[in-house]
Amino acid sequence: MATVPRLLTYQDIPVWRHILIIQWTAQIVSGVVVVALVIWFFTNIGNAIQDRDIPYGFSFLSREYQTPIGEHFIPYESSDTFLYAFGVAITNTLIVAVAGVILATLLGIVIGVARLSGNWLVSKLATVYIEFFRNVPLLVQLLFWFFIILALPPVREGYVIGGMLYVNNGGISLPWPHVSGYAAALTWVALAVVAVVIGVALNKWLSYRETTTGKPSYPLIIGIAAPLLLGAIAWLVLSFATGDSPFFISTPEPQGRFGRIVGGFTARTGLLVMLLGLVIYTASFIAEIVRAGIQSVGRGQTEAARALGLSPMNTLRRVVFPQALRVIIPPLISQCLNLTKNSSLAGAVGYSDLTSVALTMTQTAPAVSIFMLIMGAYLAMSLTWSLIGNLYNRRLQFGGRR
């Protein structure tokens, strides 16, 4: 009679090969290691601070800063506090980051699409652009743009275009709208909100009409033009009603012995260099992300769309791109983070960003505390980008993949 093979049971497995034991041991060991490392880091910092008598604390935040900040977009006086100066610096970083992300995304999409173009010249130019700017260190590029802009004529000999636009090595000055008071500002904010709502609604409705009836309705053009038209009408009406323009266009004008430009808006050298450098550099990465996204959409989709009679532009806009976005968004978020963090190189080209101002603060305030604030601020900014990106990404996913 053949013996029946005995089934293996848990009792037969040696203790050290038991899956539960292995898993739990690994968890406990790694947990202990992580906790020990964190404790070690913090006690080490604490000890170093004590041993070396390094000053720390945050009471300095309410002291007067008394140091100039080169460029500021919200009013700043040297008698303002450290905390306020910190806010000014964060604003400077945010302006570069937000403007940079928007411009880099637009440029990146154009270059990415160009790279896939059937036109040999266009596609090769895009390839050269990507390979060049992606492979040269950002700091080098920033310094390059810095010296390019410095090579422009100085302000007294600069170019004046149409009596309104001043281009020189101090920056670019252009006419800029100024609201003439607090009440007027509120009116304009309210109007802007209404205009945007109307614009979006028009766009949605016209798109719907176009897709259901097939009549060309230009949802994008009308969606943008209508609010602008509304703004122009509102301006005329308000001007007549109040007898005074609620906002006026301030034009830049040179003043005094040194020909300093007053009025309008001046994008100074530092801001220009940062935007040029960051946008061109980051766009080269975004272009590759966009290309990957577009190529991830099956060829059949394009063919089907073309067979339905959609124009190449519409094929891209309505069929390929919406699908490509699912692949594009996650790495795009990480490029937004990179751009924001890379803006910390601004000090090298004289733009007063968060890092450069905060480093200056270490002259008169404890460095340890300052660095904690810098890290906290960048962390907050990065997490905000991630949050926005992830929310958008979630909206884009197919129902089943949420």
Place this chain on the structure above:
Amino acid sequence: MSRKVLTLVVVLAVAMVALIACQEDNTAAMEALQRENATMESEMAAMEARMAEMESMTAEMMEGGRLETVKARGNLICAGNNSLAGFGAADAAGNVGGFDIDLCRAVAVAVLGDANALEIRPTTAAERGPTMQSGEVDIMSRNTTWTSSRNAQWGNFAPTMFYDGQGFMVPTSLGVNTLAELEGAKICVQQGTTTELNVQDFDNQNNMNLEFVISADNIATNAAYLAGNCDALTTDRSGLVSTRAELDNPADHVILPGTISEEPLGPVVPHGDEQWYDLVSAVMGILIYAEAYGITQSNVPTAVTGDSAVDRLFGLEGDYGQEDMGLSKTAAQDIIRAVGNYGEIYDRHLTPLGLAREGSRNALWSAAPCTDCPKGGQVYTAPLR
């Protein structure tokens, strides 16, 4: 030593594996292993004892302070400037030298007997504070203004090496002749400097309505000024003279008369080590008093001269507290022979820039040992005795 420990660990591990493998029943092997284990344990104990000894030695060294640390390391780490001609700048071969750097060389001679046992850490203005606070450098000699808050936060300032004040340089073509005429100008200023703070005060006090172009280092600041990105460049007057001397056409730029601040520049040492501070201060004293006594690189005395002040300074008779500071008795001989006295250092680096010393604040206070022979300057330290 670490190799020994490693071997030991490996041997132990093998032994343990063997132990487990032979767990069954092998008395002979077991006994052999036990014996081996016993010898190993005694070896371990000896090793541990030696390690404890080493540890206590390191601890002692740390407590003994920076002097011992520097001696054990074999070189002096000095934070310096590498882009300010005359004070601290790299030459064509990449070697950093200058007036400030020579103080570090003098300290290196005093501690290690070799002016080249030196590591220069180029440091930007904004990095200075954190660098000093971290304690990673032994000394900073980098045209740094002595201020009360820096003294409290960064480290202790040894005696002032150079008396300076902040001024402005403008292109001659602007036709500006006085500071008051700078109203409404754009000013190039370097980030993280007292200059930055002073020019803000100057602006506030005189309602100058200035605008600032702030750059991270000398090179970017000067580039911005030369490109006409700003109307005037401001920094310490010595820095202006140094920058102007380096320009292609110095006559196109004029340094305006008048200073807006007090800028005593001197070396800084980390907080918390009095002996090291005393030593650096004494080295400064040696440089200054050697000049006062007329001793140069070429006539360093090696035998008693009969002039008791000179003999004391050069360790030939009497002493000035060398032992307490950790200096060798004849440290001054080595220092002066290697780097020269204060005047020689000045002439080597600053005179070529056009920074006249005669009649300036950087002349000696008096020519010792003469008691009433003022030289008209402010350069002076604690007498060495």
